[in-house]
Amino acid sequence: MNLIAWLIVACEIAFWVVILVGLTLRYVFKRKKLSLLFFTSVPLIDLILLVVAGLDIYFGAKPTAAHAIAAVYIGSSIAFGKSMIAWLDEKFRYYIMKDGSKPVKRCGMEFARHGMKSFGQHVFAYIIGALLLFGMILITNNHVQNAPFYEILQLWTxxxxxxxxISISYFIWPKRSL
Structure with a gap:
């Protein structure tokens, strides 16, 4: 595995560690301001990955699928980050702190609307990731070497x-409550 692949793994681990530390500070130690520092530092993880992947390509590294997946990761992190933090916050409060209301399992049209909202976030992630991929394509300016970027973009499409x-199917066949 190359540097960028390892960096993606490290960024994903860092994302969850930073969020868990932030939640622990907020709820266990009652340090709300300090927890906000951790939550607001999450975009720095994406920035580190973006800069390193961009510089790696700029300084002549052969583009790989890992470089392309870095763009997918960054787009997904930006689009889904806030909702993932809210999801984990809800679970943390209920299951760890034994506080708050039990997380509701969605069904029916509520589940369908939530699925469509998630699809909208996916489209947003796609747009961000695609723009980053096209930026890397411009940096390399070599059609043959850019094949991994196009392949990941085709797969993501x-x-x-x-x-x-799948999101539309939830409106046709709504999820039943258990």
Missing amino acids: LIIGIDFV
Whole structure:
């Protein structure tokens, strides 16, 4: 595995560690201002990955799928980051702190609307990631070497199409409550 692949793994681990530390500071130690520092530092993780991947390409590294996945990771982190933090916050309060209301399991049209909202976030992630991919394509300016970027973009386009079909299916066949 190359440097960028390891950095993606490190960024993902750092994302969850920073969030868990922030939640622990907020709820266990009652240090709300300090927890906000951790939550607001999450975008720095993405910035580090963006800068390192961009510089790696700029200084002549051969583009790999890892570079392309870095763009996917950054787009997804930006688009889904806030909702993932809110999701974990709700779970942390209920299951760890034994506080707050039990997380509601969505069903029916509420589940369908939530699925469509998630699809909208996926489209936002796709736009950000695609822009980053096109930026890396411009940096390398070599059609042959840019193949990993185009391949990941094609795969992601297929995945977003599948996500759309699944999201629409929730309106046709709503999820039943258990």
